Amino acid sequence: MAGYVDTQRQPKKRPDIEKTFTNLKQCASYLVFNDYYTVDDLRLVKAHTCKQHLLCPFCAMRRSGKFVAKNLPKVEQVINENRSRIPALVTFTVKNGPDLRERFNHLRAAHRRLNQRRRNHLNGKGHTEWSKVAGGITSYEFTKQDEGDWHPHIHALVMLDDFIDQKALSAEWLDITGDSFIVDIRRIKSNPNAGGLDIASGLLEVCKYALKFHDMTLPDTWHAYQTLRTRRLVDSFGVLRGVQIPDNLLDDPLEGLPFIERHYRYHHHKRAYDLQEVRHDVGPDLPAFGHEVRV
Structure with missing residues (x-):
């Protein structure tokens, strides 16, 4: 979709299309999950989302x-x-x-x-x-x-x-x-x-x-x-008036629980995500350390 929008930017650049293209191209380029292993709960806590x-x-x-x-x-x-x-x-x-x-x-x-x-x-x-x-x-x-x-x-x-x-x-x-x-x-x-x-x-x-x-x-x-x-x-x-349309597309973190933090980055030539980094035992009163993981 970003590739198609790129074709709509020419010959005259419009600010609205430029912004749409940039946001769409960068959307979900990286994902950070918190794995709350003590309660078996996985949450997406960081990512660039275009919201389009x-x-x-x-x-x-x-x-x-x-x-x-x-x-x-x-x-x-x-x-x-x-x-x-x-x-x-x-x-x-x-x-x-x-x-x-x-x-x-x-x-x-x-x-x-x-x-x-x-x-x-x-x-x-x-x-x-x-x-x-x-x-x-x-x-x-x-x-x-x-x-x-x-x-x-x-x-x-x-x-x-x-x-x-x-x-x-x-x-x-x-x-x-x-x-x-x-x-x-x-x-x-x-x-x-x-x-x-x-x-x-x-x-x-x-x-x-x-x-x-x-x-x-x-x-x-x-x-x-x-x-x-x-x-x-x-x-x-x-009786159902007042529904909420979400602004934030990320998950709310769980407070007070240890978790493993997993970083993924999208590679366009592979059309797939690579696990880039894992940070173990991140949480209250726990030391954090990380290492690169290549897949």
Whole structure:
């Protein structure tokens, strides 16, 4: 991706593209992990991150994981406060189209009209199936394969006071969009490995990559970035209002525990990381020493 952005710097250099290129090229060029061996916990504590999640798969992955870590406690708290509510995943789509900006504006306008119907209903005006949602977290996602059109859609993790009539909401969505009726609703199920409801997987589904990098060409990814970079693509409302978008993509260190510090550096000609240095027994009241390790 950095190589492609490099081609966009010429012939006239633009400061914004220069900065994007530099940050993207340096992203994840080195990684420092703390291995807290006494509790079997490995954390990424130092790295250069470009924070351009619409261009960089590394930062998109880190952002998604950090988003879940920050917001999972809030979602679980809302569930525990009212056990009768039903956690569910909802997906809204609109008709595919060749113009990303137009399709995004269309989807966003339809989403706003749906939320306005919910607010009107709560104020005693009109009816909407969406009023059964006590709150939710929503995100926009965009896909495109080869020469096909853009496929925009919305993922939402919602808390339902009553289960939604899918056919009724589908008809309502068609009335709002004028071109689309596909609405998918799935209840979040229990997962024994998750110790109950698998809310973390639901959050990951909602706030995974806004763009599917492996399905898109570099020019399409760059076009999507240029179109969407100033847009708000994640939002929340109702009882889940106030979600936190992570600024820091690194892990928080564990205080008071010894750890082994591992330094890795990326080598472009190998397309791989080399372990450069290991510092053993770093921690409180412990001497630190290091040695070079070449792989």
